[in-house]
Amino acid sequence: MKISWSAYDTFEANFRPLVVVELAKDTKDETKEWLTQKIVEKKKNGGAQLLVKPLVKDGEKIEESHNIYLVGGSHLRLLLGAETVGLVKECNDNTMRAFTYATRNAFKDFAEDNHDFLTMAECQYIIKHELENLRAKDEKMIPGYPQAKLYPGKSIMRRLMSNGILIQVFPLHDTEELKKLKHTWYGKMRLSYQPLDEIRCYFGETIALYFAFLEYFTFALIPMAVIGIPYYFFDWEDYDKYVMFAGFNLLWSAIILEVWKRCCAVMSYRWGTLLMKRQFEEPRPGFHGVLGINPVTGREEPVYSSFKRQLRIYLVSLPFVCLCLYLSLHVMMIYFELEHQAHLYHEENQSDLSSLILYVPSIIYAVVIEVLNRIYRYAAEFLTSWENHRLESSYQNHLVLKVLVFNFLNCFASLFYIAFVMFDMKLLRQSLAALLITSQILNQFVEAILPYWLQKRRNKRVKKKVKGLEIDTDLSLFEQVNLEKGMDTYLGTFDDYLELFLQFGYVSLFSCVYPLAAVFAVLNNVTEMYSDALKMCKIFKRPFSEPASNIGVWQLAFQAMTVISVVTNCVLIGMSPQVNALFPESKIELILIVVLAEHLVLAMKFLMAFAIPDKPRDIQTKLAKLEFESLEALKQQQMKLAAESLKEGMQK
């Protein structure tokens, strides 16, 4: 049997396509040949040892799909890959452990012939990881493209991507599973919990955690909404009653984020990501520089001086952000001018129309804010990319910081100005309502309705080629691939979290002035859940599953917002007529008491964050148990070694 293992693997009978690799139409044949060879080549020869097949229609290769390849892997290969990426799975004794092939029989549901042990999303994640780690050995360039330079250790797929030879790599939908997921997720026409475990199985932990947070956050808003409703119905227009509401608000916002950490730990333990070891971070795709020696890895790779990056950040990005912030404040002042004009007009022409006109400036401002936010977002992405960060995490942190600061100011500056400079509570409420509702409507439109409509249009065009309109079980593989490759790419959870963050701001910063904000937020979140679900299942290409054990930098952002909301709410309480009435003579005493109360609340918040453990006790025990076991194993190993060494020492 002299047949090579890789060749044998490639033509495995039950080849299951998992990932689609689309090359440029005009890719040279030698490049294709070289790439597919690399993919099937054995690990020890620097390949990925995966299975690859060109996309065929009814068994024949046809012109229009000669640049599309399907990648899969043998069952054994995927299990070994699961070990490489460090997947954590449940064992027979209900503990979570890092999967290793050697100990495979200790894992729940493992059987040599059970091909469902790894979910399809996990298999796709493994393949993505293996493809990205396909590295050049001694090739100096990509065959057929002398301008696409390679050096030892350079990721081949990234070079192909940056040279435009590789169009995209995306995981295939599982039509059966997707149908089931759609049904449990939004198929039933009644409110139900999010099927988080199913979402996690299909889309991975990052997206499941987003939906978990969205759901948790919505539930957390319900008490606020319930307390807020009577304020509307009984028309408690006097700001007195709002003091109570603000007090509740303070307590509430301090608690929910601490509790979320614990919920999150429970989930990510169940999903295995809490225990997953951080992989070594490779440079991000866009990173460039002159070839040098990386001090950490000792490998040759592009190096970019951190001093130059600092220069770009402090001399270009920072001034630009400040300029944008100034512009945003300028726009705000124009809004107040318009507002003033509208009031004058209303006073001159007392009519229904003129009272409607009162709302116009707010709505225009809300639209302008949304537009500015979106434009700024592109600028921020461009700038952060130009800063040339080596790691994706560092890129993300700088991007999030830029975007958050601007969005925060853009959305809330006018409210701060109205509340603490103009002291106009009526206008504050009106603006808050206008901003909140407009931004919610705009978001729903831009995020869900517009893409859905675009997708419908696009599908109609594709319809001529393939039968179905949507991903469906009765599509052939050829049709499915052609349908999916034209779909939009999901760009991650950034925008979704940002939207929630701003909403949280509207609800917590000033809600004691407008308690209905929580009601609108709850309503919005319920539809948001559905529209987000719809967009994940119907509009976008399936995203690669991405392990995550928490919501990362957003936890910090939300916590920062609660700190700010303590300050704003304390000030609003101090400004309320009810509290002012208690100190008819001495304003100073009032201010001092408000400041003291604010400090106490802040101190309590920090103490609480410190005192409430981030993980529930049972998770802590389970983690301690795992740590203990690994320490014991190490000790055993050392003792064996010690005994041997002592024996050797004696014999000498």
Next chain:
Amino acid sequence: MKISWSAYDTFEANFRPLVVVELAKDTKDETKEWLTQKIVEKKKNGGAQLLVKPLVKDGEKIEESHNIYLVGGSHLRLLLGAETVGLVKECNDNTMRAFTYATRNAFKDFAEDNHDFLTMAECQYIIKHELENLRAKDEKMIPGYPQAKLYPGKSIMRRLMSNGILIQVFPLHDTEELKKLKHTWYGKMRLSYQPLDEIRCYFGETIALYFAFLEYFTFALIPMAVIGIPYYFFDWEDYDKYVMFAGFNLLWSAIILEVWKRCCAVMSYRWGTLLMKRQFEEPRPGFHGVLGINPVTGREEPVYSSFKRQLRIYLVSLPFVCLCLYLSLHVMMIYFELEHQAHLYHEENQSDLSSLILYVPSIIYAVVIEVLNRIYRYAAEFLTSWENHRLESSYQNHLVLKVLVFNFLNCFASLFYIAFVMFDMKLLRQSLAALLITSQILNQFVEAILPYWLQKRRNKRVKKKVKGLEIDTDLSLFEQVNLEKGMDTYLGTFDDYLELFLQFGYVSLFSCVYPLAAVFAVLNNVTEMYSDALKMCKIFKRPFSEPASNIGVWQLAFQAMTVISVVTNCVLIGMSPQVNALFPESKIELILIVVLAEHLVLAMKFLMAFAIPDKPRDIQTKLAKLEFESLEALKQQQMKLAAESLKEGMQK
């Protein structure tokens, strides 16, 4: 050669005594026999495989020392022990790595015959670790003591200790090294840097870090002191100038602690403790409970319900602490009454004597505070011990919290009262001076002079038996052991840090009212360094070296103090006549501006703590390199396994 390895080891020619084990005078012979057998027994039979010898005088066993044993270990045994405890050492390529016997030749200064590769302190730490981990196998009790129950896995030394059979275990001084250390540390009569590396070699990282922090802190105080001196000389009695000082104070205190973290990381990387893995924590010696199954280890050990502990904490400890706090406030009110009486007396009899009497209440109060602090300390230790914490770290945290809260209130409550209730800046300055100076003098006396005098007296008594007065090179081993076993035991760095913490409070909380505080603090710290050095070398038994990579909970305590000092300093600035003069009409405006400034400073502090990396870049790179290497090694191992598995899979 049928001689057993352990027997061979025990009578090794060049036995170097490292640790002294003192048993009770009336210990039964069978117990001694059993214990020494346990210590020399092979690892695989549950022994420690160390060397042990009874203490002899001129080669003869004598009556008065028949209960004292010397423990050592063969060179090979200690090297293997270094691996077990996870010592990190420098390699030939200047990186720090966990020592393993297999890779021993990669380490700097390693040679098979170099017995100085491990310092004596490290050897002693290893022996302590091995002795503590000497566990019962199937013994049901300690032979000869049926009441001293054992169960599988129970630490034998701890049971011996809790039953009073074991008096103490302590490491021997190295007379040669100690002489050298004394010379470099305080032998030269000029100011010099602390010989931190030498201290670390001799006393271990915990103590070296304390001296490093003491030195760093003193240097950090010098700018404050230099700025503070002109206030005294030019008699800037008007509080106006203090505003500038307070501003500097705010900046300074925010920065020094962040910088310390970096310095600390550099040191602990050099000493190897930054990389040292945390060992699994065993229950603390005093922990008791009914035998049960530990959910983490699965072993039988005493279990105490956490609910009962919570009850003890919240129903007894918390009320007790509150009562003590109330008592402390009561004492404070008495002090103010005395102060008032003294003033009345002074006004009636204007004389030099009566102006001296003005200081009397402050001094009495300072003494009372010190006494209360010390009494409370014992109560806190008793209570925390009674709370029955399972882990030493949890015990320490609860103790530190109790002691800190009380000491903080006890020392600073009167100052807060004077500053923010009585608004009497003159009295504040006077009280601050009295408190600071009295507490410093008292501390120096109780900590150094008193023990030194007691030690001298004790030594005189010992003198009749042994020749020398101090540990000296010309003492015989027998004399040395007898001298050292009578010395006081060093109880850890707690009191020393607490003293620094309170001093930091005096300097940072109100120093803009009394800039000389920093000068006194610097002076005190310089003498403190000498007296602490003296007490480590002359008064106390040598303590076991204890690895540590930072100053632990004290970092947090000092940071909390800086936050409080931002608040107090802002308020003091707001109260200063100079600032008040800027807002002649509106006090409200002044208060609002002060509050705003305070919030800005606090926000800046948190941003700074967030932005300044805790480790310098080169340490980060080195750590990343180590992590990368271990990940690479893991990957290599997995790839080898994968190749084998695939081959197997094909053959099937």
